[in-house]
Amino acid sequence: MVCLWPNTPLQVNYRSLYIVKYLLLISHLPGFDASAHLSEETRNAARTAPLGVLTSIGVSGVFGWFLILCLLFSIQDYDSILAPKSGQPVLQIMLDIFGENGAIALFSIIIVCVWHCGLFSITSNSRMMFAFSRDRGIPHFFHSVDKKLNVPVRTIWLAAFLAFCLALPSLGSSVAFTAATSIATIGLYISYGIPILVGLIWPQHFKKGPFNLGVASRPVAFVACVWIGFIMVVFCLPTATPVTSQTINYTPVAVGIILLFTLGSWFPWAKRWYTGPVRELAAEEAGININIPSEFEIKELEGRVGQAIKAHER
Numbered sequence: 001m002v003c004l005w006p007n008t009p010l011q012v013n014y015r016s017l018y019i020v021k022y023l024l025l026i027s028h029l030p031g032f033d034a035s036a037h038l039s040e041e042t043r044n045a046a047r048t049a050p051l052g053v054l055t056s057i058g059v060s061g062v063f064g065w066f067l068i069l070c071l072l073f074s075i076q077d078y079d080s081i082l083a084p085k086s087g088q089p090v091l092q093i094m095l096d097i098f099g100e101n102g103a104i105a106l107f108s109i110i111i112v113c114v115w116h117c118g119l120f121s122i123t124s125n126s127r128m129m130f131a132f133s134r135d136r137g138i139p140h141f142f143h144s145v146d147k148k149l150n151v152p153v154r155t156i157w158l159a160a161f162l163a164f165c166l167a168l169p170s171l172g173s174s175v176a177f178t179a180a181t182s183i184a185t186i187g188l189y190i191s192y193g194i195p196i197l198v199g200l201i202w203p204q205h206f207k208k209g210p211f212n213l214g215v216a217s218r219p220v221a222f223v224a225c226v227w228i229g230f231i232m233v234v235f236c237l238p239t240a241t242p243v244t245s246q247t248i249n250y251t252p253v254a255v256g257i258i259l260l261f262t263l264g265s266w267f268p269w270a271k272r273w274y275t276g277p278v279r280e281l282a283a284e285e286a287g288i289n290i291n292i293p294s295e296f297e298i299k300e301l302e303g304r305v306g307q308a309i310k311a312h313e314r
Contacts (some may be wrong), residue, residue, distance in 0.1 A: 032056035050211040118163075125159040126152050137274055175246055182251040186235045187258070193228035196221050 032053045075081055076096040084092035090110075094103035130152040133142040146153040170177030199206045200221040213220055236252045 046209045047211050122159050126155040129155040129158055179250040179254050182235055183254050186232055186251060186255060189228050193225060197225050
């Protein structure tokens, strides 16, 4: 045990500190899967979507690193950050440096950026839900595109409503807010890890697309699975001491409820009617090679993909 700062009672083990620091670092990286969610509206998606994912990781990593450095080196008073009068450590750092007017101006920029993040999340989620409704994963009612706006309005409202419901408990409890934000991060990484793990265990069932890592695919997949398993444990750890009902991390409970509902619905009935992406399955049945983007796009323009989907649904 070591004292991090003199004249303060805060003591922590270096190994624990090294693990907990990943909470801050990883929070800058999730969301790179948005390129995959929007791939159906992207030309040559088999190549451009993976490049979008890699670019997002690189840009987020670089700018996130500089952001963390700027915040850490800008701390003027450590005690005021531990118990910020504003209620937000980042806002307190800005208040200590720029004063009230400057802090309001800078924090307004952050609010605008967060609003754009939420907007992009709604856009990404609505497209994913639209595709999922087409594939019979959720009610077919949501498989609709507004003729005037040319956007899936129903799934946009569905995504906004579900996000609103998830945020409601945080209005009266900071613990609920922490749990909700933790669920968002750990849920994303679970969704990333499942297909990677399945591909690692059963590679014979996976067809590589035009963009792949070649012989490095399996080693990279193994490292990714180990890393995701590690950070899943980290995100379930409490972030404050002593651990009480107000400081405990409720993420394992929330994630457990979601997994229980998912598995509880899949094995009894969902696996009987959900067969996978209808669009791709229908195209493959029609003899179209979905791994060749140019061929897929040409057949789609010719109307063969639409005909195959209708035949598949019958």
